[in-house]
Amino acid sequence: MEILVCVKRVPDTAENEFELNSAGNDLDRDDLVYSVNEWDNYAVEEAIQIVDNAGGSVTVITVGDDESEEVLRREMAMGANNGVLLSDDAFDGSDGKGIAAILKAQIEKGKYDLILTGAQADEGAGQVGGMLAAMLDYPYASLVNKIEIVDDTTIKVGREIEGGNQEMNEIQLPCVLSIQTGINEPRYVGIRGIRKVASVDIPVNGAGDLGIDAATVGAAGAKTKRVDYFVPDLGDGAEMLEGSTDEIIEKLIERLKAKGGL
Amino acid sequence: MSSIIGPASYSFFGVFPASVLSFILPVVGVGLFAYIMARRLAPLVRAAPDYRLDHIGRRIQKLIVIWLGQVKQPRYMLAGVLHIVIFFGFLILSIRSVSLVIIGFSDGFVLPGFGGLLGDVYNFLKDYAATFVLIACIIAGVRRGVFKPARYAVPEKYGKDHTAEAVFVLGIIATLMISESLFEASELAYALQQTGEAHFVAPFTLVWIFKLLLSGASFEFLQGLHIFSYFLHDVTFFFFLCFLPLGKHFHVITSIFNVFFMRLDKGKIKPVRHGITAEQLDDLESFGVKKLEDFTWKHMLDFYSCADCGRCSDHCPANAVGRPLSPRFISIKARDLMFKNYPLSGEIYKSKLLVEDIYTEDEIWSCTTCGACEEECPLAIEYIDKMVDLRRGMVDEGMVPQSLQKPLKALEKRGNPYGKMEKKRADWALDKEFAAACTIKDLAKDKADTLYFVDSITSYDDNLQEIARHTAVILQRAGVDFGILGKDEKDSGNEVLRFGEEMLYQDLKEQNTQAILASGVKQIVTADPHAYNALKNDYTGMPPVRHISQVVAQKITSGALALKPCLDPDKVYVYHDPCYLGRHNGVYEDPRQALDAIDGLTRVEMQKSRDRSFCCGGGGLMLFYEPEEETRMGVLRVNMAAEAGANVIVTACPFCLVNIQDAIKVAGKEGEMEAMDFTQLIARHLR
Amino acid sequence: MTQVFAYIPFKNGSAEDVALEYPEAVKKIDPAASLTAVVTGSGADLDAVAQDLTNTYKEVIKISHADLAYPNAELVRKALQDVLPKDAIVLVPHDTFGMDLAPGLSVKMDAAYAADIVDFEGIDGTSLKLIRQELGGAVYTHVTADISSGAVITIRPGSFAPTEAGSAGGKVTDKSGEVKELPAKRKFLEIVEAEVGDVDITKSDVLVSIGRGIEEQENIEIAQELAEAMGAVVSCSRPIVDAKWLEKSRQVGTSGQTVKPKVYMAMGISGSFQHLGGVKGNPFIVAVNKNPKAPIFQVADVGIVEDILEFMPELTEAIKSQ
Secondary structure, X not given: OEEEEEOOEEEOOOOOOOOEOOOOXXXXXXXXXXXXXXXXXXXXXXXXXXXXXXXXXXXXXXXXXXXXXXXXXXXXXXXXXXXXXXXXXHHOOOOHHHHHHHHHXXXXXXOOOEEEEEOOOOOOOOOHHHHHHHHHOOOEEEEEEEEXXXXXXXXXXXXXXXXXXXXXXXEEOOEEEEEOOOOOOOOOOOHHHHHHOOOOOOOEEOHHHHOOOHHHOHHHHOOEEEEEEEOOOOOOOOEEOOOXXXXXXXXXXXXXXXXXXX | OOOOOOOOOOEEOOOEEHHHHHHHHHHHHHHHHHHHHHHHHHHHHHOEXXXXXXXHHHHHHHHXXXXXXXXXXXXXXXXXXXXXXXXXXXXXXHHHHHHHHHHOOOOOOOOOOOOOHHHHHHHHHHHHHHHHHHHHHHHHHHHHHHHOOHHHOOOHHHOOOOHHHHHHHHHHHHHHHHHHHHHHHHHHHHHHHHHOOOOOOOOOOHHHHHHXXXXXXXXXXXXXXXXXXXXXXXXXXXXXXXXXXXXXXXXXXXXXXXXXXXXXXXXXXXXXXXXXXXXXXXXXXXXXXXXXXXXXXXXXXXXXXXXXXXHHHHHOHHHHOOOOOOHHHHHHHHHHHHHHHOOOOOOOOOOOOHHHHOOOHHHHHOOOOOOHHHHHOOOOOOOHHHHHHHHHHHHHOOOOOHHHHHHHHHHHHHOOOOOOOHHHOOHHHHOHHHHXXXXXXXXXXXXXXXXXXXXXXXXXXXXXXXXXXXXXXXXXXXXXXEEEOHHHOOOOOHHHHHOOOHHHHHHHHHHHHHHHHHHOOOEEEEOOHHHHHHHHHHOOOOOOEEEHHHHHHXXXXXXXXXXXXXXXXXXXXXXXXXXXXXXXXXOOHHHHHHHHOOOOOEEEOOOOOHHHOOOOOOOHHHHOOOOOOOOOHHHHHHHHHHHOOOOEEEEOOHHHHHHHHHHHHHOOOEOOEEEXXXXXXXXXXXX | OOEEEEEOOEEOOEEOOHHHHHHHHHHHHOOOOEEEEEEEEOHHHHHHHHHHHOOOXXXXXXXXXXXXXXXXXXXXXXXXXXXXXXXXXXXXXXXXXXXXXXXXXXXXXXXXXXXXXXXXXXXXXXXXXXXXXXXXXXXXXXXXXXXXXXXXXXXXXXXXXXXXXXXOOOEEEEOHHHOOOOOOOEEEEEEEOOXXXXXXXXXXXXXXXXXXXXXXXXXXXXXXXXXXXXXXXEEEOHHHHHOOOOOHHHEEXXXXXXXXXXXXXXXXXXXXXXXXXXXXXXXXXXXXXXXXXXXXXXXXXXXXXXXXHHHHHHHXXXXXXX
């Protein structure tokens, strides 16, 4: 089975404290550290496990700048066979559809039975997988937490739905799946693993290589654009609710409702 | 009538010379033994290299103290004394056994030099040795067979009970003692009856008793007994020799080598591969121990040498709380695998991945590297290096639990396991009250004589930042000119190394080494024993490193620090030895001395203290690991403190403090007991 | 005029709560916008829901098809493509179904896409300004969407105040006839129910998390009742697991689970560094603790100094009586 996994380099929420820059409209990026999007690791691990059992190869691709190469190397250190970096100044500022269109162009250069993405990434939209599938006219399932290979043309997938339940589907190949955390236990990759693949050649494809019209991707082609970042004023320490228990409960319920807790 | 006929001149049924048999027996016995040993050596030849021929003087010293001196034995009094008796009995009787073998074909043979007074003294000694060994065997047999001490039990998951083997061997030893004594007694009884000549026999020895019993026996009986006991001894002796390498009694042969080649330096971890420098690590195809042959030959010798005494597991905190780890079976399972894969005859089997074959991943991650097992082992068997090597293998294969992957990734990205920002590493010094009283030099900008190495948990954990502030106050009062590395300080990597992530450790070490050398400090002080151990033992080229308790003790002695009388004289204090301060670095007395310098402070000791201290649950990455366990180590430790009558547990390690504070809550002793760091107690009592 | 279509999921014959939240969201998009509810399904359930929705919506589109009996996102997408006008704004809840449906729908409708919206700031020409979160909720962003050729927007359930189900007296339009063929390359097989006791605290938006303040195992029932009333799940700090009062999978902390809820009710939890290390994504933290100096109050959004054993039952009652 030929599997392609789309990955992304993101600032990890576990290792960063996000603060705004002095102008207050963007993140303070000086001190950010980046890593592979957590969900993507599960997708790559799943791909490797499928290939270990059923044969084939795993290709990882990403859209990003030169520094995104490091995430491809990390995934190759996990066991992915090939990596391709899709990079072009024209790709900057792409919205979800722009990214999906770039990925699609690369995917159409090869022949893949299964295309995996993480269920979501840093922006938390969970959009690229579904868009990619629609553009390719492939079937799609999101939040996949189980994959069972039935035969060369069909697989069974479990989707994680509300209440911890699992929705089982049968899907025809080729298809696109977005992978949820917990589907497996991704293997560890340390500095040593990455150094082992440090000299592996990773081709870089730009808009020209992919036959993409620069006007349809990047900021120019984006229908959805981020304007700025902001952090709602939270204040220091807890707001202490005081008064009689009834009064406190009344105030608390009001706030819980506002925050989606009720 | 002539005197009794010895085995060299005796003929069976008057025709067949016994000397043929007594010649064939040693030839076959030694030949078989040599064959078995050659097969046993096969895996060691294929093993990873290990450099153990350095410091010959120190090695001889260890041999004298640990092997010949048996110093670890009396830590378990009854078993230890029994062992010492049998051990020395064996040493003495080995000479007698050799001459007995030769007597089989050379009547009246005496080893050179044993003809005169020395021979008389020796005979006197060996008669008592045989007697005491027999008594020891009987007591040991009753103890193993009837009373069955709990530490010898073999849990079902680890295999079958080993009691039968133990009792069988005691029987063999007893047979050797009795047959040797009968051989001599029959001759003496014969001579006495015939010539009336009474040789001196050491009173109340086996020979003495047997001689007495045989005084009325017929000549034929004595002659028969003489030959029978000779061959019983001879057969048993060579059977035993060939039996030794088949089980736990292999240690009778290997112990002398195992102790001679033992690890000399505590607190250190073996290199990934001996002979490979840190710079050459990238060239290695594989890291750590994945298969049996990846162990070093010394570690294999350890497996052969394990006497299955169970002392390691008896003191293992992981075993005590029901984690899936028992160090004894780390050795026994590996030994059994060596026996299985390298059989005495036939093909050698290909080894599989150890963590799938005989060990489990959880078993290997369960070790806190506290070192209690190694401290206890009478044979100087190593465990920590093996755990680290096995972990290196798992890390290389990507087999790392998710709970540990997160902090490892954070260490790679941020230099601390919490993923906190580097620039906030010195935020503990920003506390208003503290900042007003104490300014901390940043060694990136200022110069100072001493570096205070804070390390990650003390830098970032809100509750433990107090330790940093107390340490700073103490250093300031003691007149130490010190500074910190601030954002340039990375995690010391003590646990990163011990959890098998070698390259990440190398990276952290590199960064710290550069920052420390660039700062130009002349000495380093830390309040975190894990950092202390890493800087002192794992890093190279560092200025001298001291733990804060050593500084305090020295400054009290020199008069630079003075302490007030105890502020809570009604409380009872107990000091808990952190593993990486005590067992791994031998700092036991300094913190106690400092505590005792507080006038009116009542201090008690726990039964398990100093080199028998019981691990709090482990530090560094162990805080992130989710072990399967029935209770927490800290809870057991808190209960030990309560038993000792203490209500304040003083420790000198941030991880111990976290674990013990939590454990007090879990044990339901909140309000009754409290835990505090050494620096807090000292800072409060500064004059 | 802005045309908004709101897709309404339903279960067992009743619309999900989001149905009551759309009207408020649409007011923020454009107070003059028209709003039409869309339901897909089959049989009596669908009819009942469509009818019910006329109380809230003036216009309700019903798409009935035997193959839509289970909401298979691929089929629903095809049905919506056939029925909805190209330049419409389509609202979908950002839940496990919405995430399956909406991105592909936006491609097929050639419309702008915005996901997991928590608020709207209105339309300026063809530009709709929205608010969403990134980086696990650590920061907010303003986003503009060019709606000139329509938009598909998923909204975070619970972000907009629900309207009272009144009597809008709307009408149901059956557009089942406009749906063309529904061939599918994905077939729904079955739902595998979560095992009892196998609760995944990392997936819950609201956690009632208990610590030492619960005092005894029997008292966990009290927290359980509060969690049920809030539609939450009970999680805990390490001492509770160590005491074996709850299973390990419920533990929040560096040595337990990392959770990213929207609301975190810290009940009798002092708030150790190790525990808070497992709480990510900047949730709204409510801390109740008898100790006014508990460190949890430093990081909580709302703090209450009370004994949880007395406070929780009263809160449960108050929520139930709402």
